[in-house]
Amino acid sequence: MEHEYRTKLWVDWCPGCGNYGILAALTQALKELKINPQNTVIVSGIGCSGKIPHYINVNGVHTLHGRAIPFATGIKLSNPNLTVIVNGGDGDLLGIGAGHLVALGRRNIDIKVLLHNNGVYGLTKGQASPTLPIKIKTKALIRENIHENINPITIALSSGYTFVARSYAMDVKHLKQTIVSAINHKGASLIDILQPCVTYNDIYTREYYEKRIYKLEELEDWDPIVNSEEERRDKYLRAIEKAMEMENIPIGIFYQEKLKTTFEERISQRIPTYLQKPPAKQKIHENGRPIISLTEFKKIFKNKIIEVEE
Amino acid sequence: MEHEYRTKLWVDWCPGCGNYGILAALTQALKELKINPQNTVIVSGIGCSGKIPHYINVNGVHTLHGRAIPFATGIKLSNPNLTVIVNGGDGDLLGIGAGHLVALGRRNIDIKVLLHNNGVYGLTKGQASPTLPIKIKTKALIRENIHENINPITIALSSGYTFVARSYAMDVKHLKQTIVSAINHKGASLIDILQPCVTYNDIYTREYYEKRIYKLEELEDWDPIVNSEEERRDKYLRAIEKAMEMENIPIGIFYQEKLKTTFEERISQRIPTYLQKPPAKQKIHENGRPIISLTEFKKIFKNKIIEVEE
């Protein structure tokens, strides 16, 4: 029997919300990959976006505002055989959680971050999020925004993510495909998902996006994949250059590199049994007794033990 | 009488520490600018670097680990007439405090951030900091570092800083000059200061740096200043390109732009009296009585008041 990747819960997003597209694309991606739901975890933050794990029939950890990445880090590092996906809002990942977003890049842990980029703090009723550009006044704002926005692509690039892409919530096919590519990539991945918030963001609407979006993969010479050290600099700079485009909005993979080891690989260089027997899979007792015997103990901690002179 | 910018306290950094150079350059810069010490504040985080305000005879606020920027934000926004300088370690500003570092860039508040970049957590005895490159094993580390480093220059650029520079702690003259330029700039400024830690960092030593450092300003065609919108893209990309150089290490100003308004200016567009009467300088009472009278009260809150029908 095929696994049903949607739970039966009623989805309580606003009618027309871009999150429906993300939910559809993500479940389709999981289905396409026939992913084992028991070995998959969706870790989310707090926000409208944060509710997504409850709607998906794989393990779901709905964490704290901004902390999905560190929770996911513990999950992945203690059991690297799990597929770990993070879903978070733009406030969640780039506001309160920005420090963790950067740290994940530095580690290149094999975690996929899906950034629900709606320009607002949805669940708290529409305040400006860190991706809302300066001078914009959405309907929920009392005055125009006086903060500049962060570009998720350049932040991800400068933090060391090895897979950096953008997609659009309402283009379910494109988004699904991008998610599949991210899951297939080995290393820290970020997808900036442009997500209309029909209730609070009356500027960055479907119409707005649909007029401006174009696909990188349709550019003739677009090859974002870094295959050798030599290519890195130019492809990195080109990705940044593309990320700076504002009038027309490119979606697709901006940058992907496969040369870097993942954090898990680096750990296993230090602890050779790590991937087979990660923290979650080690036996730590034998019928309630510690696996370390007294003899073993004395050997392990010999430099802390002194035998008294007779 | 000339103001003495050094306090009489004994400096308790290790002999030979790069922080001495930073202390010298900073006090010299203040002196050169004949800065009013009563209107100047040094705000620091926690770390060896964090001790610096105690050694300087201007207002000093030695805050919490990672929080110098938000403290400084409150100081500057409540009294924008103050010169506000932040000193922090690389752990402080790019580890625990990375989210705030990013947020300051988005705001472009006129705060100068001096990043003491020594590659280690000095005060906690030498753990790897976020600027220590991968595979490096300094003497305090048990194993080689498995985290990639963050490049302060690219992070600052992608966060929106309008003045981004690098200098070297032991080149007091260059550093002093860079600090003077930063103070003269209006907007969020970051100086990545390469700072040898003689006690814990035996890789990124004086010798290491002095072999590799070169000055951007000595390049023939180096002009980091963005004077018009058209120049922005290319100068930004060039700055990033320069920041990626690792073998030879450029110091100097990477990027500076004067087109963006500061956050203070944006506030004053909403509150015209803001710069003259900022939060710290408003009278809030008249002999212990609120300055808002009952009549005034009724007018201000008229939409909350209902007169009962007779």
Added chain:
Amino acid sequence: MEETDEINIILGGPQGSGLETISQILTTAFVKLGYGVISDREYHSNIIGRHSYIHMKVSSEEEPLSLEYPVQIIASMDAETIFTHQNELSPDGILIYDTGVLKVKLEDVKSMEEEVKARLKNVTVEELVNSLNCKKLGINFKQILSNLTEEYNIPATQASRYISAIIVGAIAKILRINEKALTYALNIRFEGRELLVKTNMHVIKMIDKIVGEEYEIKLKKPKPRHKEYMVVSGNDIVGIAKIIGGVRYQSYYPITPAADESLFLESYERIIMENGDEIGICVLQTEDEIAAISSVIGASLTGARSSTTTSGPGFSLMVEALGWAGNNETPILITYYQRGAPSTGLPTRGGQADLLFTLSASHGEFPRIVLTSGDHIEAFYDTIEALNLAEKYQVPVIHLLDKFIANTIASIPIPNLSEINIDRGKVIYEGEDYKRFDLKNIISPRAYIGSKTISWYTGDEHNEEGHITEDPLTRTKMYEKRMNKMKLIETETPQRLKYTYLDEGRDYLLISWGSTKGVCIDALKTLKKVDGIHGSHLNIKMFSPFPSKEVSRIISEYEVNKVIMVENNYMSQAAMVISMHTGIIIENRILKYTGRPIYKDELTKAIRNILSGKNKREVLINGA
């Protein structure tokens, strides 16, 4: 039909469908007519679609203090409301509903929580309504709206905006609210948007005609005690108090139910006064709560009165910086609206489970003030007092409120501004050898950064200049200087800030704090009137420093088994604080932790159970 002096109403419908509009119009009209109103809004952590309701009481005698069941009117915008609130209507009450939902069966209501459904019969609305023992006022919403779209040429897609007018009209008819008051209310709600006022009035009048005259509840003629009233939420009144009290810098990170206070302040960021002077308030939305409190501390150092506002999850992130403020004798105000906890808990519901946390939040020991308020009026004055106390004693102040205060809208008299003092404490503006932490007195004069002085601050232990020291003796002195403030504050604080005591008899004593004050007072009155027993009520306002002597003295006037705690938490946290400071262990506890407020009826019943010896611990669960 007899006249009544108060009436309770439930307005229910999906989140985002205009409930607040209905409530605002009705409240304004009631207050305009001289009634007192209180209303609580209950809503899910959801933007559109989940069930939400407003529970209000209207009184012709006074400003009501609490809510209760059963209600006399339930106005339902949808089927879910009827299913959810089916047991809450008084037998002589009236159910207003849309005849268009009669065929809806319980199982069809997708937005309803499974756990709730599981407890109900799977019937249709029609079957349910038929089974209810009350008056029923069915209105064909669709028809009204289609009439409207025709007459006013309103696109059908926008018609649903006028459902609120249907409800307002029905209630107005039942209570015979006059047209003048309604027009006034519509004008306030739609501020100058003439057409909206007209259209809404049109709907109201249509309803007036449709609804039979037999639908009537006679409210007594109101006896207003003031000429003017404010209609405000707790968030509003605290915002107003901050403006009056001199807050000029507020930073915050959005969180329910605190954010509205900052948005309120932001909408008043520029105030132009009669004489041309301007007030400017800098309201900063920060990147997180750590930045919010840190920047508030920074602002305070420069001499700005500054505050932040948050709820549990946000406060949890603030505690490290709270300790910095305490150690550096920096005045700050944290307005803390408790909500359903632990963790994200019930983000849009209420609770009082954070008291103990505020008392010892942050590692180590430092002086702090924790002040609570029992209602909107107290919240107003207390906010200003809190700002004064912070500066007078140079300590952080936590003003502990909750969601019930934050989101409850109440009619209150205009505050008495002549009672208000602003006390900025000891400040000096210049001084060559200024020492910020001068040990001569417990309170050393503050100099603002930016005045003609130089100061140093550090989170480390420090000497008089504010430089780091590890000398054990200086440490001890500086520690004692700080901690001695607690005694000083306790001694100098006037009673009114420590507690309120309603002494009406020795039969029993209710002890509460914060927003449970009103319902305790009301229960007391009911028990006096109905049961003839005479109890008293102690509402504790200040928890740090704790007024041990006074609390101890009051409690000792009662038999300990006649003393009853009333709290919106599980552990009876105030009882724990009382025993910690006085050694008195109060075992009678009426507790609630559903996230809903305590209602008068359930409280009264629980008090009876306790006084009769039936139970020591009563757990309340009423409310949908």
Added chain:
Amino acid sequence: MEETDEINIILGGPQGSGLETISQILTTAFVKLGYGVISDREYHSNIIGRHSYIHMKVSSEEEPLSLEYPVQIIASMDAETIFTHQNELSPDGILIYDTGVLKVKLEDVKSMEEEVKARLKNVTVEELVNSLNCKKLGINFKQILSNLTEEYNIPATQASRYISAIIVGAIAKILRINEKALTYALNIRFEGRELLVKTNMHVIKMIDKIVGEEYEIKLKKPKPRHKEYMVVSGNDIVGIAKIIGGVRYQSYYPITPAADESLFLESYERIIMENGDEIGICVLQTEDEIAAISSVIGASLTGARSSTTTSGPGFSLMVEALGWAGNNETPILITYYQRGAPSTGLPTRGGQADLLFTLSASHGEFPRIVLTSGDHIEAFYDTIEALNLAEKYQVPVIHLLDKFIANTIASIPIPNLSEINIDRGKVIYEGEDYKRFDLKNIISPRAYIGSKTISWYTGDEHNEEGHITEDPLTRTKMYEKRMNKMKLIETETPQRLKYTYLDEGRDYLLISWGSTKGVCIDALKTLKKVDGIHGSHLNIKMFSPFPSKEVSRIISEYEVNKVIMVENNYMSQAAMVISMHTGIIIENRILKYTGRPIYKDELTKAIRNILSGKNKREVLINGA
């Protein structure tokens, strides 16, 4: 000269100059010979240059439990040590000093804190030494070192590394420590670096020749009770316990005095066992403490035993996530080493001022275990018990230790591994309709993420499946399920984890917790021996849930004015917890908050003062 059965020593010098080497060599030699040793390291928050010292006790009778003044030997590496510790030497003691610093005047010592200097006479070392009433052993360090550089051809710049050998030599001579033990110790210290062993031994022998035979303190022959001893810091022993107890994931953010525990674990990240099996421990340095605890929770969800370790400022940042773990019934262990607070406070000093904070940290209510340990041996077993309790009850456990335990190095017997159980609680590995928060029992079976199940978790209130709910009744049940654990834990926890009670008489009762245990026991013995009064000692180990009944029963056996709290804080926090839970208010309090440990001599004196009725509150201030 009489033989003594114990000796107290101060080793002082600038931070970074080799004090720890001296201490390690001496300790190893003493333990090798069969003596018991305890030593506390006191140091500034500074890397190189500020004054630091080691305070140790060596006993021929037992493993010593506490430190005291005056000492019998002060070994000073510099002038500052002599100025700082001038009053701490016993009249029959010996001062070891460098004759090269005799001309140094107090005012020349730049590294010394002004506040300390201000209390001392501005004399030269020579004047000071002359005025001291004790034996003086002056050694010309420079000369020794220049001899050495000549003989061993060591560059002059490196000579200062051998100052430690001078001190070791002098003390070895005074105490007549044999060469074999010293060689053994040097070999351990310099692990295979032959040359260093040889050179150091050479210096030691030089000193042996130089120092006159009149410098002698006769230590009794040791009576070791075990064949083997471990010499460990608190950080080490906790790290060892985590390895034995099955911690396989630890994440941390560096902070004094916790970080060394993680570094210890990291150095054991790969353990290859006899049978070829490997243990791998993933130790992650995170970007901050929020990430540390969050990742530990994540690891726990997958079934790894996981823990984090921190101190006050770090814990302050962890409290939001702590609530998430509580609400989600996730077992985690937080090893919490208290240090001088509030705020950054005294980062390298000790204190016990965070107890109340741990008991109510995080908004809202949820079950938690707070466990303290009184010494290294307890810390070992308790760490493992804490891991078991966390999993058995599916709650966060805070193991509250402090800097004195963390940094104190003690000789202890090898733990009895056969006493140790590992209990992972209720776990299931598969199940179609698995419900993580099944309401059938207080403890629902855990399924690890990655087993053959699917689970959901949320910080919001949730139903049995772990999905969000706001239903008031499900809320109430789930809340009660969680909170009922407190009662369950209290009932099931064995006494040994709740408290230790040394019942030696009814003259008085000392109550302490954590690291003050040892000094209380020692003071008790002294008062028995010297004053003939027979007191008892209660050390409380578990504070949440609090063993009210037992504590109450024990206290009630004493006159309340003979009960004395001993705590390293200002408010007497344990006394507050006791009154909160039992209603008993203990007014006699011996407190210290200088950041230094409590010493036996000052404690004994303070107990006398209290018992004589002279004082109720005694504040201790000894120690530099």
